[in-house]
Amino acid sequence: RKEVEQDPGPFNVPEGATVAFNCTYSNSASQSFFWYRQDCRKEPKLLMSVYSSGNEDGRFTAQLNRASQYISLLIRDSKLSDSATYLCLEGSQGNLIFGKGTKLSVKP
Amino acid sequence: EPEVTQTPSHQVTQMGQEVILRCVPISNHLYFYWYRQILGQKVEFLVSFYNNEISEKSEIFDDQFSVERPDGSNFTLKIRSTKLEDSAMYFCASSPGTSSTYGYTFGSGTRLTVV
Numbered sequence: 001r002k003e004v005e006q007d008p009g010p011f012n013v014p015e016g017a018t019v020a021f022n023c024t025y026s027n028s029a030s031q032s033f034f035w036y037r038q039d040c041r042k043e044p045k046l047l048m049s050v051y052s053s054g055n056e057d058g059r060f061t062a063q064l065n066r067a068s069q070y071i072s073l074l075i076r077d078s079k080l081s082d083s084a085t086y087l088c089l090e091g092s093q094g095n096l097i098f099g100k101g102t103k104l105s106v107k108p
Numbered sequence: 109e110p111e112v113t114q115t116p117s118h119q120v121t122q123m124g125q126e127v128i129l130r131c132v133p134i135s136n137h138l139y140f141y142w143y144r145q146i147l148g149q150k151v152e153f154l155v156s157f158y159n160n161e162i163s164e165k166s167e168i169f170d171d172q173f174s175v176e177r178p179d180g181s182n183f184t185l186k187i188r189s190t191k192l193e194d195s196a197m198y199f200c201a202s203s204p205g206t207s208s209t210y211g212y213t214f215g216s217g218t219r220l221t222v223v
Contacts, residue, residue, distance in 0.1 A: 032209060032211075034211045036211075038151075041197070041219075042216065042217075043199055043214040043215060043216050043217050044151060044199070044212075044214050045214070046211050046212070046213070049211060087151065089211070096153075096211070096212065097153070098143075098150055098151040098152075098153075099150070100149070100150040101150065
């Protein structure tokens with residue numbers, strides 16, 4: 001059974017802080033990984049794909065560690081608007097499996 | 109930016125009734141999905157659809173559920189004989205290729221309330 005595990009949080013951080021989330025997966029054959037964000041009672045929205053070599057998009061950096069089977073998301077210089085639930089997804093052929101999400105709350 | 113459109117945004121139905129949730133995927137996407145999210149819980153896969161047939165389904169997607177692409181644009185989820193525990197947010201998603209490469213674009217969801 002494929003599982004994706006995330007620390008549910010909440011992570012409460014001040015504006016400007018750096019925060020990191022990890023997500024572990026059980027399926028060693030997984031080929032694709034993504035980070036989504038979900039605001040309360042809204043649909044998940046793609047934040048970024050996670051590439052083997054790691055990738056960065058502005059304040060966001062995603063990393064993949066295949067040996068330990070986890071992916072990470074680093075957010076630098078947190079903004080109030082970053083407050084949301086961050087979902088990791090993993091998949092091989094076919095559908096993607098969601099983690100339960102990590103809640104981030106950025107405070108002024 | 110292209111969107112996945114879902115209607116209605118909120119549906120209230122009596123237990124035992126049938127509901128049809130509607131979705132219009134992004135026009136050049138080939139893969140379609142339904143997910144659901146019970147309040148406070150994780151997003152759960154229901155079914156994927158490609159080339160006019162179901163390609164994969166979860167154990168949640170039993171005989172109570174069915175999907176259809178009745179024309180070139182709509183993708184529907186039918187829930188027969190609804191139960192209280194079917195109350196959830198139902199998200200439609202689409203992808204241009206296999207989801208493992210492209211990820212999904214989600215619609216804004218239909219909140220189903222069974223009373």
